[in-house]
Amino acid sequence: MRKPTIQDVARQAGVGVGTVSRVLNNHAAVKGATRDLVLKAIADLDYTPNPHARRIAGGKSYTISVLLPVVTTEFYVRLLDGLETAFQEARYDVAIFPLLDRSRLERYLGSHTLAYQADGLVMATYNLTQLLSERRLRTQQPTVLVDAYAEGVDCAFMDNLTGGRLAGEYAATLPGELYAIWVETELDQLFTTRVFEERRTGFLEAVRAAGRGVRTEITASFDALAARNAAVTLLDGAQFPCTVFASADLLAGALLDEAQVRGLTPGRDVRVIGFDDQPWAAARGLTTLHQPVEQMGYEAAQLLLTRLGGHRGPPRTRRFEPRLIVRDTA
Incomplete structure (x- = not known):
């Protein structure tokens, strides 16, 4: 049997070929009922558009570039899942550009690289306020x-200040000394971010408001060995029972591992609060701040897709708020 064509889809949906094309391109001008008819026809016929013909006909790449610091952490795997789900629904391909260090970001800002040949651009985690104000960030697409x-650009972000505050409010209700492990603001010099600075600010504000203080703060870079070393240092000097806020689940997991080696009981000798609610957190009984990471990625993609569909309004923000999940470790 021959493969169905765009003409077949149009005929079955009772619309013109141009309408089918606009639906495939996620154009905002198509009415909801018409879009549903076209999508049903596409599903019934099992129609798959020819990506090469689509690009030639539309003069577009139908590709989105995603620039992010690294791709090896659980957070960015989850973030990419949310982004790719939305872009695939709109029949866009995703090109991933892990920058790995600050120098690569600088290079991307000033050159006509492959990333800028896409129809749209997603940039993850970087603090770009200064670059945007200096007009150093290329925003032709x-x-x-x-x-x-950052002001002046569409954003989907997590309210890390509130997340830190929730952790601090809860930690302040628990007995024993309070400790904290922070991630370096410059993650091994990979990129500058406000994420962990805001978590720390919110946590300390809440603890002080409750009339408590933090006995010791330790800083670690964002890798497994550094996290374990930070756990060793903290537990070597801790007074038990105690409560520890680990500003990322990676740090909390290392702390649980080290506590187990020492014969300490999480939730009794050392209470541990993490941040992220990674997929393994529930199995380990980790009390943590849940982040809707996939939803944040999906919403960011939708913001970009509406721009590609013709939206010309002012910059929009989508704020996501973490929520405390109490489990056995605290």
Whole structure:
């Protein structure tokens, strides 16, 4: 049997070929009922558009570039899941550009690299306020920030200040000394971010408001060995029972591992509060701040897709708020 064509879809939906094309391109001008008819026809016929013909006919790449610091952490795997789900629904391909260090970001800002040949650009986590104000960031094509905020550009971000505050309010109710492990603001010099600074600010504000203090604060870079070393240092000097806020689940997991080696009981000798609610957190009984990471990525993609569909309004922000999940470790 021959493969169905765009003409077949139009005929079955009772619309013109141009309407089918606009639905495939996620154009905002198509009415909801008409879009549903076209999508049903596409599903019934199992129609798949020819990406090469689509690009030639539309003069577009139908590709989105995603620039992010690294791709090896659980957070960015989840973020990409949310982004790719939305872009695939709109039949856009995703090109991933892990920058790995600050120098690569600088290079991308000033050159005509492959990333800028896409129809739209997603930039994750970077604090780009200064770059945007200096007009150093190339924004010829629609751009969205995810896991970051800056004025003058569409953003989807997590309210880390509130998350830190929730952790501090809860930690202040628990007995024993309070400790904290922070991630370096410059993650091994990979990129500048406000994420962990805001978590720390919110946590300390809440603890002080409750009339408590933090006995010791330790800083670690964002890798497994550094996290374990930080756990060793903290537990070597801790007075038990105690409560520890680990500003990322990676740090909390290392702390639980080290506590187990020492024969300490999480939830009794050392209470541990993490931040992220990674997929393994529930199995380990980790009390943590849940982040809707996939939803944040999906919403960021939708902001970009509406720009590609013709939206010309002012910059929009989508704020996501973490919520405390209490489990056995605290």
